[in-house]
Amino acid sequence: MRTPSSLLADRWQPSGVIVRRAALAALVMSVVIVVTGGAVRLTASGLGCTTWPRCTGESVTPTPEMGIHGVIEFTNRMLAYVLSAAIGWAILAARCHVPWRRSLTKLGWAQFWLVMSNAVLGGITVLTGLNPYTVAAHLIAAMGLVWVALLMWERSKEGDGAPQLAVSRPIVQLSYVLVTVIGLLVAAGTLVTGAGHHPGAPGKDGKPVPRIPLDYDRLAQVHADLAFLSVGLVIAVIFVFAAVKAPPAARARVRELFVLLLAQGVLGFVQYFTQVPELLVGIHMLGATLVWAAALRIPLALRVRLDEPAPAVPAQALQTA
Template identity: 60%
Template sequence: MPKTLNPLQLVADRWQPSARFVQRAAFACVVMAVIIVVTGGAVRLTQSGLGCPTWPTCTEDSLTPTPEMGINGVIEFTNRMLTYVLCAVVGLAITAARARAPRRRSLTRLGWAQFWLVASNGIIGGITVLTGLNPYIVASHFLAATALLTVAVVMWRRASEGDEEPRDLVARPVRQLGWVLVVATALLIVIGTVVTGSGKHAGDAKKDVHRIPLDVREITQLHVDLVCVVLGLVVALWFVLRAVKAPAGTHRGVVELFGVLMLQGTIGFVQYVNDSPELLVGTHMLGSCLVWIAVLRVFLSLRDRGELHASVPAPSGGHDTLQPAAASSR
């Protein structure tokens, strides 16, 4: 019986990417995940949410936007096409991770998790259009994109470290404080989607789009309160890490997170007092991604999984030997 050929195995037999290439492919996934969030926000902020009034085609009779649909149809359709670019980047990361020797199943699983998140979020995006920009579906669309960003960041981190069992670099209570920071930031992002769903930018000016029936000022105040909680946790974590003499890299990550949070808070304040101008709202969405990336990086820096190893063919025999990768690959 002929042996079943796996296309990824065929690639692995003919191509051996470097550790740096795999890391860059994983980082490209992070960049594309951020771009998808920002361009999705641009669709809403330019009132192009129903630029293509149906899905998966743009109209019932056309796959692409027609001239009568104007710039809104072009913006919405372009955002849909970016999904294919994202799929290509994720596909490259999966292929590079699979072709890299020694094979790291944990890395390829993270790549496939991104693929299925992209596919599922594409369906959620279609439901968003078919339901006339229902704010709850819009919020779930954003949160699914944030989940994609989460997996992309984890894959990026895992691509630069080994496969040993995780070893805490700090005491367990400090690690738990890191968990609390992650949960609080996640809640902050969720409440941010509620603020958006009850606010002024519904996504389409030609249709009476349903909004979440909450007082936008009250829900915004809750959002601000959570910002204060997250800032407090970041400051507390910084002091604790200094007290326990944690690695310098972890300290640096907390300082970077604090800086991003302060910048994001400033943008949010200016946005609020100026009645949410579109450009600032879009910038705030970008800031949301950067805050989440910084939080994840801090949390992941609290543990270590050993050195990344490179595969080097042995002088004789058919087996690979493992040795630590160059520091530039870390």
């Protein structure tokens, strides 16, 4: 049975460059949606649209009475459609490429379903009056989307053969430990946000937005401790990769992560001691996304994927050809 995508593949066979650009566009939009989601919270527009999936009980779009907060919240919702379009382009490019990159298509569909599930989670966040736990889960899910989008982009630059390690397995496992620690650092940041400043809106029905009932300063200290651990671990990985002569790309990516972590650390301390101004928090969120992406790229540089070998042609078929 022919499908619309297979019919399109008969008429359009994008090059590998187009597939990589489509995957990169999806990755860029996944980062953008994290930043704009942070802007919604930092401008106290989290309840700019009072319900979900509509903006109000009677209107899909914001009304003039809702002011700028309604516009900001609604704009962020509309950007989800732009993100979905970018992912759709990536899926179709992978499907129509010759040969069909089935692994890339699966990663594209994984992004699509992550966007749909996160949209529902965002609706629950609004309906629960910006419950800090659902807000944190909303951001973690967005980081998961960045992960899958990054993987698709990196895989679009490789073949579909079996991965071959360029270093010993313990070195690869060390890179996994680094990714795990960075993930914990990002997760701790969501808890700091949930317990501290910028709840996202003044409140709903006269009630203040709930916060995580933990001491803000203690959570900030835990977050800082994880940042120090991350920096120390990155320094160790730099020396280990140099000692084992890891691939140049892997060593370069660790150095990039080190620079990003230092910049994030300085920014984090500045915003903490300046009462977390909105602009610095927004930049810090962008930095957290870039740090996460930089960490994820390190294990991917420790293995090689070549093109799958062409299927062998039976000798009998050659004789009858």
